[in-house]
Amino acid sequence: MIKIVKRDEPSRAIFFLTPVLAIFLTLVAGGLIFYILGFKPFEALKFFFIVPIADKYGFSELLLKATPLCLIAIGLSFCFKSNNWNIGAEGQLTFGAIVSGGVALLFYEQEGFYILPIVILAGAIGGMLYASIPAILKTYFNTNEILVSLMLVYVSKLILDYLVVGPWSNPEGFNFPETRQFSDSARLPLLFEGLRIHGGIFLALAAVVMSWFIFYKTYLGFQMKVSGFSLKTAKYAGYKGKKMIILVFLISGACAGLAGVGEITGPIGQLHREVSPDYGFTAIIVAFLGRLHPVGIIFASLVVAITYLGAETAQIFMQIPKYTGQVFQGMILFFLLASDYLLFFKFKFIGSKNDY
Amino acid sequence: MIIDVNFVGLIIASIMASAVPLILASCGELITERSGVLNLGVEGMMIIGAISGFALMTVTGSLIIAVFGAMLAGVLISTIFAFLTQTLITNHVATGLALTIFGIGISAMIGKNFVGIPGKEFPIIFEGLKDTIPLLSPILFGHSIVFYFAFALPFITSYFLKKTKIGLIVRAVGDSPESASNQGINVKLVRYACILYGGAMCGLAGAYLSMIYTPQWIENMTGGRGWIALALVVFSTWNPIKILIGAMIFGGLTIIQFHMQAIGVRIPVQFLTALPYIVTIIVLVVISRDSRKIRLSTPSSLGKSFYKDN
Numbered sequence: 161m162i163k164i165v166k167r168d169e170p171s172r173a174i175f176f177l178t179p180v181l182a183i184f185l186t187l188v189a190g191g192l193i194f195y196i197l198g199f200k201p202f203e204a205l206k207f208f209f210i211v212p213i214a215d216k217y218g219f220s221e222l223l224l225k226a227t228p229l230c231l232i233a234i235g236l237s238f239c240f241k242s243n244n245w246n247i248g249a250e251g252q253l254t255f256g257a258i259v260s261g262g263v264a265l266l267f268y269e270q271e272g273f274y275i276l277p278i279v280i281l282a283g284a285i286g287g288m289l290y291a292s293i294p295a296i297l298k299t300y301f302n303t304n305e306i307l308v309s310l311m312l313v314y315v316s317k318l319i320l321d322y323l324v325v326g327p328w329s330n331p332e333g334f335n336f337p338e339t340r341q342f343s344d345s346a347r348l349p350l351l352f353e354g355l356r357i358h359g360g361i362f363l364a365l366a367a368v369v370m371s372w373f374i375f376y377k378t379y380l381g382f383q384m385k386v387s388g389f390s391l392k393t394a395k396y397a398g399y400k401g402k403k404m405i406i407l408v409f410l411i412s413g414a415c416a417g418l419a420g421v422g423e424i425t426g427p428i429g430q431l432h433r434e435v436s437p438d439y440g441f442t443a444i445i446v447a448f449l450g451r452l453h454p455v456g457i458i459f460a461s462l463v464v465a466i467t468y469l470g471a472e473t474a475q476i477f478m479q480i481p482k483y484t485g486q487v488f489q490g491m492i493l494f495f496l497l498a499s500d501y502l503l504f505f506k507f508k509f510i511g512s513k514n515d516y
Numbered sequence: 517m518i519i520d521v522n523f524v525g526l527i528i529a530s531i532m533a534s535a536v537p538l539i540l541a542s543c544g545e546l547i548t549e550r551s552g553v554l555n556l557g558v559e560g561m562m563i564i565g566a567i568s569g570f571a572l573m574t575v576t577g578s579l580i581i582a583v584f585g586a587m588l589a590g591v592l593i594s595t596i597f598a599f600l601t602q603t604l605i606t607n608h609v610a611t612g613l614a615l616t617i618f619g620i621g622i623s624a625m626i627g628k629n630f631v632g633i634p635g636k637e638f639p640i641i642f643e644g645l646k647d648t649i650p651l652l653s654p655i656l657f658g659h660s661i662v663f664y665f666a667f668a669l670p671f672i673t674s675y676f677l678k679k680t681k682i683g684l685i686v687r688a689v690g691d692s693p694e695s696a697s698n699q700g701i702n703v704k705l706v707r708y709a710c711i712l713y714g715g716a717m718c719g720l721a722g723a724y725l726s727m728i729y730t731p732q733w734i735e736n737m738t739g740g741r742g743w744i745a746l747a748l749v750v751f752s753t754w755n756p757i758k759i760l761i762g763a764m765i766f767g768g769l770t771i772i773q774f775h776m777q778a779i780g781v782r783i784p785v786q787f788l789t790a791l792p793y794i795v796t797i798i799v800l801v802v803i804s805r806d807s808r809k810i811r812l813s814t815p816s817s818l819g820k821s822f823y824k825d826n
Contacts (some may be wrong), residue, residue: 166823297800297801301804302804302805303797303801303804304750304800304804307747307750307796307797307800308800310740311740311793311794311796311797312797314740314790314793315790315793315794318789319786319790321786322784322786322787326784441613444613445614448610481625483620483622483624483628484625485621486617486618486624487621487622487625488621489618489621490614490615490617490618490619490621490622491618493610493613493614493618494600494611494618497600497604497607497610497611498600500604500606501605
């Protein structure tokens with residue numbers, strides 16, 4: 161007989177193995193869904209997960225999508241570690257894109273080495289400003305940050321929409337909902353001829369290093385961890401809870417804002433209606449799949465980025481609807497959460513000699 | 517200036533109509549939260565209900581099958597949430613988010629074949645009485661059965677929670693699962709039931725949108741209503757009657773948009789569309805400022821997992 165027993169301590173090995181298990185289970189379930197929809201499961205999975213990254217261009221596209229996911233997820237890991245549920249990264253990304261896009265438009269047809277840093281900084285500040293709203297409301301008015309940060313996503317998209325069809329729209333643009341093209345000095349450089357991967361990837365890598373340093377080498381990182389485990393303990397230890405909440409939101413907002421900068425100053429070079437295909441929401445999954453660990457998040461962002469590419473490829477080659485990507489993303493999180501069960505519980509075979 | 521009273525009645529009726537999905541979803545979520553479970557998957561469950569209802573209506577041609585099918589779809593998808601949070605003891609917030617992402621994906625996948633298909637007319641009742649009483653007639657008569665159900669639901673929910681034994685059990689489980697469990701109540705079972713009920717109501721709310729309110733399937737057609745419904749539960753301080761008031765305010769904001777545009781008010785349309793979201797934030801701030809009141813009315817175990825060692 162098998163009995164389920166609670167573990168004395170969560171298993172550390174399983175902590176890092178369950179994401180792999182979750183990905184495997186997602187593939188199995190995904191194959192099943194393809195089968196139900198009338199596709200050959202293995203062929204569909206091949207088009208979804210292997211074909212898109214089989215060549216140089218595909219790999220560059222993978223990095224292109226993984227960059228914002230990684231950046232945002234790193235920022236979110238600060239919030240989630242300290243028990244702050246910022247789920248409005250999509251809005252912080254959008255607002256960061258708006259502010260940096262606005263600054264880039266100020267430098268229209270101007271060139272200079274100083275322009276790009278200002279544009280990047282503007283994006284980070286935009287994201288921080290937007291993230292400070294739920295943070296301040298949470299700390300000083302006790303308002304639920306989940307709902308506020310989410311409502312602000314809708315608001316940010318409407319602000320963007322207003323700007324690109326209204327005051328910021330390209331005067332020579334035949335009323336297309338987009339701004340003028342930014343000058344070359346306001347754009348992140350492309351890294352290779354003919355590929356779309358751009359300098360934003362260095363921003364993501366810098367964020368990874370910074371977060372690793374803060375988490376594991378600073379007092380702040382320690383405080384965050386303690387507050388994440390138990391707010392009571394943190395209070396008892398005399399940590400300034402309010403300051404920390406605002407700080408993690410600002411970091412998170414800055415990262416999302418930078419992701420927004422990458423989206424508009426990279427390959428596109430202008431503001432338009434849809435700056436992000438829900439990167440801000442998908443990054444929540446990336447953060448969890450990466451176990452809120454900087455290195456884990458790198459791997460997770462690559463895995464989840466494939467679902468974006470795979471969805472496009474599968475649509476082109478097999479007429480599989482592109483929303484399958486989102487279904488896969490939801491399933492990964494389901495399976496990951498479910499396999500967490502193994503962290504806290506173990507199966508014990510009763511009746512065998514190796515009971516203990 | 518002469519104001520046509522029937523026109524006023526029509527505006528009030530249209531505000532009520534746009535409040536219906538919010539009332540349904542909020543009342544469902546309220547029961548779930550009263551049992552101590554925070555399900556953030558309302559948006560996902562609603563959109564699943566919307567596509568299931570519309571698809572079943574198109575395929576089977578039966579409105580009854582479609583409405584109940586949508587509720588069943590809500591139940592099925594919430595079963596995933598219930599299994600994860602109750603049996604596998606996962607984090608409520610993360611699981612709810614996964615449910616929403618998954619729901620939006622699945623609905624768009626199924627809905628691909630239903631884009632652009634016109635909906636069917638949903639029967640309305642008391643149509644003959646529409647012109648009998650000025651002002652009141654358009655408000656009282658000529659709506660779908662779901663409309664009447666939605667406006668009765670807060671009162672039914674209130675009665676259920678306050679006066680019935682099962683309602684008492686639900687509240688006990690939400691306020692103190694440990695002592696409820698010691699009294700011999702099966703906490704897990706009660707919470708399962710409350711989650712599935714919430715799923716059914718969200719499914720119905722979605723079906724109302726795609727079958728009655730705007731009878732067609734549009735991708736992402738819930739447009740954040742699920743999240744506003746969640747905010748309404750906080751707004752109501754977990755009191756079903758207050759959900760009615762909140763839903764009318766938000767319904768009003770939605771309807772005002774259209775009329776402002778119609779009479780040519782020169783405010784950007786995006787600002788008007790953003791209004792319900794901004795007002796939600798303001799209302800949440802006003803309500804939550806009084807932290808003592810919130811603490812008193814929030815189900816004590818909301819969002820916390822309960823695990824009983826066998």
